[in-house]
Amino acid sequence: MIPNFQKQMADQGRQVTVQYVGTGADDEDVKTQLALDLRTGADPDVFTPDGPWVGEFAQAGFLKPLDEVVGSEVNDWDGWSQIPKPVAGIVEFEGKRYGIPVGTDGRVLFFNKRLFAKAGLPADWQPKSWDEVLQAGRQHPGPAVGPTTCSARRSTSSCCASSSSACPGSCSRRPGSTGPATCSCSARSPCP
Numbered sequence: 001m002i003p004n005f006q007k008q009m010a011d012q013g014r015q016v017t018v019q020y021v022g023t024g025a026d027d028e029d030v031k032t033q034l035a036l037d038l039r040t041g042a043d044p045d046v047f048t049p050d051g052p053w054v055g056e057f058a059q060a061g062f063l064k065p066l067d068e069v070v071g072s073e074v075n076d077w078d079g080w081s082q083i084p085k086p087v088a089g090i091v092e093f094e095g096k097r098y099g100i101p102v103g104t105d106g107r108v109l110f111f112n113k114r115l116f117a118k119a120g121l122p123a124d125w126q127p128k129s130w131d132e133v134l135q136a137g138r139q140h141p142g143p144a145v146g147p148t149t150c151s152a153r154r155s156t157s158s159c160c161a162s163s164s165s166a167c168p169g170s171c172s173r174r175p176g177s178t179g180p181a182t183c184s185c186s187a188r189s190p191c192p
Contacts, residue, residue, distance in 0.1 A: 038062040048102055051090040058093045065096035109133065115140065 002018045009016045021044070023030050031053060037043040038057065049057060057063045066074045074097070080088060083101060091099040113123050119139040127133045 035060070035062070049099075051104070054091050054098050055093040058096075058098055063098045065098055066100075067097070111136075 002020065006016055006018060023033070025033075027050060031050070034043070034047065034049070034053075035057070038060075039062070043062075054063065079100070087101050087104050088097075090101050090104055091097060109127075111125065116123065116125060116136070119136070121136055121139060125136065127136065
């Protein structure tokens, strides 16, 4: 892909150098490095941030809306009609577009309807917040049944607080991290 792009540019009289830089690091390390690079001007011309980073980077002044960078004609691009609105929304913040999404992933929460019924919870449960998820977990009548993982994208969570003492299982939050915390619990050490 890179050689084809460089050839296309050369055919148009533009000499460009494209270098793919993979990191092999986890998201929080990549985000930290990218934020440092953006702050110091050592940033790449093109990058693919995780969706939640768009608002953070825009507020920090690291990103400009697309129409400020390439002109208002970007809003009339016919490609927008091929991108579902929820996917396009991943790169929007406060009503402005900051990029073109290249895809998305799904975050899914599965639950056992039989156990929910036992806890008196509705079969058509549709939580609207992490607090509702945690509240439903606390209504379970007994210890956790098998391994359970809770990933929280807040600096403090009822599942994994800033210290691992809130998690009776094992908590993988790095000290001082604001990224996802993972608390793995089992029947021997149920989640709070």
